[in-house]
Structure formats: structure tokens, C-alpha cells
Amino acid sequence: MLIEVKNVRKEYGNEELITKILHGLTFNIAKGEFLSIMGPSGSGKSTLMHILGLLDKPTSGKYIFEGKDVSQLTDDELAILRNKKIGFVFQSFHLLPKTTVLENVILPLTYSSKKIDHKKRAQEVLESVDLGHRLNYYSNQISGGEKQRVAIARALVNDPDVIFADEPTGNLDSKSGEQVIEILQNLNDQGKTIILVTHETYTAEHADRIISLKDGLIVKDYSVNQKRLAKQRNGIK
Numbered sequence: 001m002l003i004e005v006k007n008v009r010k011e012y013g014n015e016e017l018i019t020k021i022l023h024g025l026t027f028n029i030a031k032g033e034f035l036s037i038m039g040p041s042g043s044g045k046s047t048l049m050h051i052l053g054l055l056d057k058p059t060s061g062k063y064i065f066e067g068k069d070v071s072q073l074t075d076d077e078l079a080i081l082r083n084k085k086i087g088f089v090f091q092s093f094h095l096l097p098k099t100t101v102l103e104n105v106i107l108p109l110t111y112s113s114k115k116i117d118h119k120k121r122a123q124e125v126l127e128s129v130d131l132g133h134r135l136n137y138y139s140n141q142i143s144g145g146e147k148q149r150v151a152i153a154r155a156l157v158n159d160p161d162v163i164f165a166d167e168p169t170g171n172l173d174s175k176s177g178e179q180v181i182e183i184l185q186n187l188n189d190q191g192k193t194i195i196l197v198t199h200e201t202y203t204a205e206h207a208d209r210i211i212s213l214k215d216g217l218i219v220k221d222y223s224v225n226q227k228r229l230a231k232q233r234n235g236i237k
Helices: 046-050 075-085 099-111 120-130 144-156 174-189 226-233
Strands: 002-015 018-030 034-038 060-065 086-090 163-168 193-198 209-214 217-223
Touching: 002 046, 018 046, 018 217, 034 046, 034 174, 046 163, 046 174, 046 193, 075 086, 086 144, 099 120, 120 144, 144 163, 144 174, 163 174, 193 209
Parallel strands: 034 193, 034 209, 086 163, 163 193
Antiparallel strands: 002 018, 002 060, 209 217
16 A cells, blocks of 8 residues: 555644644555545645645654655655655646746756756656757746646656645646646556645546545545546536
8 A cells, every 4th residue: 555544633733722624534545546635725635735745744643655654754754755756746836937947847856866867857757748849948938837747747757656736727727727637647547646636526536536525524535437427528428
């Protein structure tokens, strides 16, 4: 099992005021799954993604990643694990300003111990998301859809096992959003584990499984029938 979440709770605050975000979540994620975590604003989905992505730790409960209890790892060990195993794609892109597309994608490699040609690897990944013609463009010279594809390339450059996509279509028009989802589906077909966080049902249903959150609790955890959805989208009964 890739990920095991056991009675995970998350609270913020101090003795005077405690805000409870997650209320004892338990579930597993297998390697190679395409999972959507869905819920309205304030449901706890982003907090859960930060915990799963090793950006935060639970207040209580256990989070086991590839057989390792995350609570037993130091901050340096967590940083190394993130760099090697996890890629992130965010709604706001988080590209560096006044920096070229190629330089943005190279950045994670500067923290990697892999002995590879950084520029060549970054070019290969950018070409895989159809951005080979934008290598020397600055991040403020490309469209929103292209920015998100740069963010995906940056997430892929270290060849991670897991990709977390937090509202990746939220700032995009419908066509660009569909292109991003198609890239994520293709990556899943190649064996990558995809964890997609969204508040949109249509976007969530591109995954094979949906965990639905409300007020910090899991209200549904179910598989998606992709063949049925494809027929519905094409107007076939």
C-alpha cells in the first residue's frame, strides 16, 4: 500500500482557541490510483492534501507513506522524501517571475542528488506537455493553460511516484482545463499515482475513485464508473 491514513486529526490554535479541521480520517491509497478528494470550501481537503504531501503533520493519528510512519521522520528526511517521491501542481501555478519556462522546470533538479543533465531533462519534460516551443519564454509571457502545463512539467521533472494537483483547473478556461486533466490521465496510465483536489464534481469524476469530505469528515468513498460517465457525456443512454 502506498498511503495509509489511520484516524488522522488536525487542529490549529492554542489552549484558548482550538480550531478542529480533520476529525479522524481513515483510508488507504494504492500505488497507481487516480483519486479525487472532493468537497466544498472549508471541508478540510486542502489541509488533508498538505498532510498527504508531507507539507504538514497530523495532530494525532498515523500517516504511513510507503511503509514509513511520517511522524518518525525529521524535517530534513521529509524534505528529501518530498523531492524524490512527490510532485505538486497548484491552482495559482507558483511559477517564479522574471524566470524562463525552462528555468522554472529546472529548479527542483537543483535540490536533487540525481546525476543527470538538468537542462536536457527539463527540455524532455516540457516537450512531453507540448511546451518545447516555449522554453525561453518568461512565465509572464504565456497563457494560463501554458502556465499550468509548466507547473506539471516542474512536478514531473524529478520523476515522482505521486502527483498532487490542488484545484489545477480552477484558474483556467474549459479547454485549457480539459488539456490539464488529459495530461493527468495520461500520467496515471503511465503508472503515476494522481491525487486530485477539487470542489467540482465534473473534474473529480475524471478520477477512478472519489473521497468526498464535509466538515472534516469523509462522507463518501466510492469508485467512479468511467464507461457510464463517458456515455453520459456523449449523450448515449
